[in-house]
Amino acid sequence: MQVLKFGGTSIGSVESIKQVIQIIDNYRRNDEAKNDDRITVVFSAMGGVTNQLIEIGRMAMSGETDYMELVRRIEDRHFNVVKSLIPVKEQSKVFAHVRGIINELEDLLRGVSLIRELSPRTHDLITSFGERLSTTVITECIKSRGIPAQFCDARQLIKTDAQFGHAEVNYQLTNQLIKDHFDKNTDLQLVTGFIGSTVKNETTTLGRGGSDYTASIIGAALNATFIDIWTDVDGMMTADPRKVPNAFNIPTITYAEAMELSHFGAKVIYPPSLQPAFARNIPIRVLNTFNASHKGTTVSRTAERRQYTITGISSIDDIALVNVQGSGMIGVAGVSAKLFGVLAAHKISVILISQASSEHSICFAIDPRGAEHVKSILDAEFAAEIEHGHIDNIIIERDLSVIATVGEGMKKSSGIAGKLFSVLGKNGVNIVAVAQGSSEINISVVINKNNLSKALNALHNIFFQSEARVLNLFLVGTGLIGRTLLKQIFDQSEFLREEKLLKVCVVGMTNTKKMLLNPKGISLNDWRERLLTEGVTTSLPAFVDKIKDYNLPNSVFIDCTSDKDIVQFYESLLDANISVVTPNKVANSGPYSEYRRLQRTALNRGVKFLYETNVGAGLPIINTVQGLLTSGDRFLKIEAILSGTLSFIFNTFRPGSSFADVVREAKEKGYTEPDPRDDLSGQDVARKILILAREAGFPLEPEDITITNLLPDSCLAAPTVPAFFDELERNNAYFEKLLTDAEANGEKLRFVASFENNKASIGLKTVGVDHPFYQLTGADNIVSFSTERYKDRPLVIKGPGAGAEVTASGVFADVVSIGSYLA
Numbered sequence: 099m100q101v102l103k104f105g106g107t108s109i110g111s112v113e114s115i116k117q118v119i120q121i122i123d124n125y126r127r128n129d130e131a132k133n134d135d136r137i138t139v140v141f142s143a144m145g146g147v148t149n150q151l152i153e154i155g156r157m158a159m160s161g162e163t164d165y166m167e168l169v170r171r172i173e174d175r176h177f178n179v180v181k182s183l184i185p186v187k188e189q190s191k192v193f194a195h196v197r198g199i200i201n202e203l204e205d206l207l208r209g210v211s212l213i214r215e216l217s218p219r220t221h222d223l224i225t226s227f228g229e230r231l232s233t234t235v236i237t238e239c240i241k242s243r244g245i246p247a248q249f250c251d252a253r254q255l256i257k258t259d260a261q262f263g264h265a266e267v268n269y270q271l272t273n274q275l276i277k278d279h280f281d282k283n284t285d286l287q288l289v290t291g292f293i294g295s296t297v298k299n300e301t302t303t304l305g306r307g308g309s310d311y312t313a314s315i316i317g318a319a320l321n322a323t324f325i326d327i328w329t330d331v332d333g334m335m336t337a338d339p340r341k342v343p344n345a346f347n348i349p350t351i352t353y354a355e356a357m358e359l360s361h362f363g364a365k366v367i368y369p370p371s372l373q374p375a376f377a378r379n380i381p382i383r384v385l386n387t388f389n390a391s392h393k394g395t396t397v398s399r400t401a402e403r404r405q406y407t408i409t410g411i412s413s414i415d416d417i418a419l420v421n422v423q424g425s426g427m428i429g430v431a432g433v434s435a436k437l438f439g440v441l442a443a444h445k446i447s448v449i450l451i452s453q454a455s456s457e458h459s460i461c462f463a464i465d466p467r468g469a470e471h472v473k474s475i476l477d478a479e480f481a482a483e484i485e486h487g488h489i490d491n492i493i494i495e496r497d498l499s500v501i502a503t504v505g506e507g508m509k510k511s512s513g514i515a516g517k518l519f520s521v522l523g524k525n526g527v528n529i530v531a532v533a534q535g536s537s538e539i540n541i542s543v544v545i546n547k548n549n550l551s552k553a554l555n556a557l558h559n560i561f562f563q564s565e566a567r568v569l570n571l572f573l574v575g576t577g578l579i580g581r582t583l584l585k586q587i588f589d590q591s592e593f594l595r596e597e598k599l600l601k602v603c604v605v606g607m608t609n610t611k612k613m614l615l616n617p618k619g620i621s622l623n624d625w626r627e628r629l630l631t632e633g634v635t636t637s638l639p640a641f642v643d644k645i646k647d648y649n650l651p652n653s654v655f656i657d658c659t660s661d662k663d664i665v666q667f668y669e670s671l672l673d674a675n676i677s678v679v680t681p682n683k684v685a686n687s688g689p690y691s692e693y694r695r696l697q698r699t700a701l702n703r704g705v706k707f708l709y710e711t712n713v714g715a716g717l718p719i720i721n722t723v724q725g726l727l728t729s730g731d732r733f734l735k736i737e738a739i740l741s742g743t744l745s746f747i748f749n750t751f752r753p754g755s756s757f758a759d760v761v762r763e764a765k766e767k768g769y770t771e772p773d774p775r776d777d778l779s780g781q782d783v784a785r786k787i788l789i790l791a792r793e794a795g796f797p798l799e800p801e802d803i804t805i806t807n808l809l810p811d812s813c814l815a816a817p818t819v820p821a822f823f824d825e826l827e828r829n830n831a832y833f834e835k836l837l838t839d840a841e842a843n844g845e846k847l848r849f850v851a852s853f854e855n856n857k858a859s860i861g862l863k864t865v866g867v868d869h870p871f872y873q874l875t876g877a878d879n880i881v882s883f884s885t886e887r888y889k890d891r892p893l894v895i896k897g898p899g900a901g902a903e904v905t906a907s908g909v910f911a912d913v914v915s916i917g918s919y920l921a
């Protein structure tokens with residue numbers, strides 16, 4: 099025997115009922131072919147009807163007469179199925195049948211309306227009409243197709259006590275009645291779900307998950323090979339797909355896991371109602387009526403070997419935490435008995451309990467709607483203890499959620515809790531309370547509700563590793579570096595996803611005019627048009643607010659501007675557990691205290707502040723310095739050429755040519771700062787040597803750097819960039835003289851930065867042929883580090899130190915390294 103059950107959505111419309119009949123027919127054909135198994139089918143009420151019946155009952159009781167209108171609607175829905183799915187000549191008989199059932203309901207409602215009383219018993223009788231109507235109509239549809247089928251009223255089979263609303267089944271009697279019935283009746287049995295009756299034949303209902311329960315009871319009594327629960331989703335998923343878009347189907351799951359997951363809000367099945375089937379080890383398949391070829395989820399005693407240590411993540415979105423604490427609880431037996439005793443007496447369900455071994459406090463989670471009530475109960479119960487100071491005031495915390503990670507694979511497997519807490523920590527999710535059952539298949543954490551989505555997604559991303567980890571990027575500045583970075587991300591995204599399991603998602607971008615945000619990721623092949631057409635008016639505070647509002651896991655803020663104002667946002671971003679990556683040197687070259695504060699904030703928050711491209715663009719200079727310092731090396735001297743622009747200029751400028759043109763060329767090649775005066779004035783180099791010295795462990799301030807200026811004052815004073823170029827033209831002779839003087843001595847011009855004995859200086863120098871900087875070409879940078887370990891021969895890093903591609907790739911590498919860190 100196989101037992102099938104179709105829920106309310108599966109039989110919610112004519113179209114879906116057609117689909118259901120098709121599915122039933124497929125089973126029959128398969129069974130006939132195999133010639134072995136029978137099937138029986140349990141139905142819920144048509145979607146929404148049970149709730150309507152409850153409302154109708156309430157209206158009748160309170161004397162509202164328009165309940166008849168709702169009864170008509172229910173009747174019409176069933177008539178409509180008959181009209182659509184049964185041949186015309188057979189319809190009148192079925193109409194009469196349905197009418198008869200509706201008449202019975204109307205009589206009952208008239209009674210309720212007259213005496214203005216609705217007992218639980220009558221309530222159950224009223225709600226029983228939903229299943230009785232749906233099953234009657236579907237039975238007729240199936241019979242009209244020539245299939246020998248029989249309507250089966252479960253009230254004849256399932257015998258219960260008289261707890262109306264959630265009746266207890268008398269299994270001994272019920273099992274016997276079911277066996278007898280199925281022995282005698284060999285036609286296809288179509289059974290009303292949800293309802294039963296007492297020995298006095300009063301109608302009862304089976305409570306939550308009622309029709310699943312019916313299927314489970316019948317399946318267990320007949321020792322079914324399978325129970326198939328047909329619903330409107332592809333089985334159980336690793337998480338609620340409305341909250342975690344990456345959630346996916348779980349092919350097999352154990353009863354215990356299903357129980358734990360469903361307790362936490364996964365509404366697909368309600369495992370307690372499947373208990374009779376569990377007890378007999380009957381596998382339950384959860385299948386989708388609207389996607390019938392999908393394999394769904396099989397729930398059974400053992401699950402197949404899995405790829406992942408956890409099976410699913412689930413949550414209760416809104417809970418309150420009650421905290422009972424006080425010195426009078428330490429070592430005192432009976433406090434928790436008293437506490438939970440009084441809660442039980444008031445029928446208060448406790449979702450989670452946690453007590454630290456100090457015994458100083460017990461906290462437990464409850465439905466927030468009952469929080470005030472619980473507080474008043476406990477205040478009364480512990481009045482004496484509170485008065486004597488043995489117990490502090492009872493505190494309720496609200497706006498919390500519980501997340502449960504569930505899986506048999508967690509049993510006796512270490513590192514899972516570590517991973518869980520670490521990923522939540524790195525994402526700035528504070529953990530308010532924790533509970534792990536000794537079954538070890540559920541670790542539950544209580545967190546603030548506003549972090550729920552972020553936490554669920556971050557956990558899902560880390561535990562279901564074959565899925566790529568997601569980095570959510572927010573980019574400010576779509577100039578040369580910003581747009582080159584976007585292009586590189588676009589070109590590389592497939593490789594990263596396939597080979598590095600990293601999904602780099604640009605969620606937000608802004609220039610000075612417009613911002614564009616899309617939590618699912620902005621498509622990078624046409625971002626420019628989208629920013630232009632779909633972008634909205636922007637400002638830095640508004641953009642930063644959006645980032646914080648989204649509260650996405652693994653968020654990274656990328657500043658590709660040279661803006662001075664933007665850096666004031668870094669700290670609050672880091673503080674909100676958002677990593678910051680930037681080629682912008684402003685933040686690291688201001689007061690030392692600010693530089694330190696950013697470093698500290700990132701460290702404390704467990705996020706990253708990365709700026710490899712602050713010095714030498716993509717050349718691995720900052721990382722090298724950090725590596726040497728952390729491994730215990732000491733810096734003795736740094737000597738460097740740190741301006742790609744100035745390198746290029748002094749390698750390109752020839753006597754007789756225009757110096758201004760060479761600077762223009764450097765700008766066109768993307769080497770210069772947005773304002774090239776920053777390069778020529780030495781400002782850019784000053785920032786870089788300052789940053790290098792700081793990275794090397796020396797707390798330098800900007801004013802500690804001696805700058806020997808290269809530019810004539812008139813150039814520096816030029817009010818605009820074009821005016822600056824004009825001034826350069828006028829001063830051509832000055833630059834030519836610098837060059838010819840050097841060349842007369844067989845030397846070259848080099849703008850050199852050096853740091854030694856706590857002092858940094860920068861300025862134009864001439865270097866002879868035997869100087870290591872003499873051979874530098876193009877826009878190359880060179881840095882030479884003399885350290886305790888690299889004393890005799892310095893460590894030298896050399897290569898292109900400016901330009902769009904190399905800089906963007908350095909920024910990109912920083913971003914990707916955050917992906918690895920978060921893994």
Ligand SMILES: NC(=O)c1ccc[n+]([C@@H]2O[C@H](COP(=O)([O-])OP(=O)(O)OC[C@H]3O[C@@H](n4cnc5c(N)ncnc54)[C@H](O)[C@@H]3O)[C@@H](O)[C@H]2O)c1
Pocket residue numbers: 574575576577578579580608609610611638658659660661664681682683711712715768769770771772899900901902905
């Ligand atoms: N070009 C290089 O070789 C190189 C190398 C290393 C570091 N950098 C650094 O990279 C950064 C960007 O350089 P670039 O060459 O791309 O300059 P760019 O002028 O081409 O781009 C900067 C962009 O940022 C925008 N912007 C400025 N303030 C903004 C704000 N508040 N909000 C939004 N957008 C804003 C500007 O409109 C411009 O489009 C600079 O800090 C520079 O020092 C550049």
Ligand SMILES: N[C@@H](CCO)C(=O)O
Pocket residue numbers: 711712713714715740741742743744769770771777782899900901
């Ligand atoms: N303008 C800078 C870019 C690298 O920071 C340079 O010329 O070196």
Ligand code: NA
Pocket residue numbers: 710711712713714715716717718719720908
């Ligand atoms: Na670098």
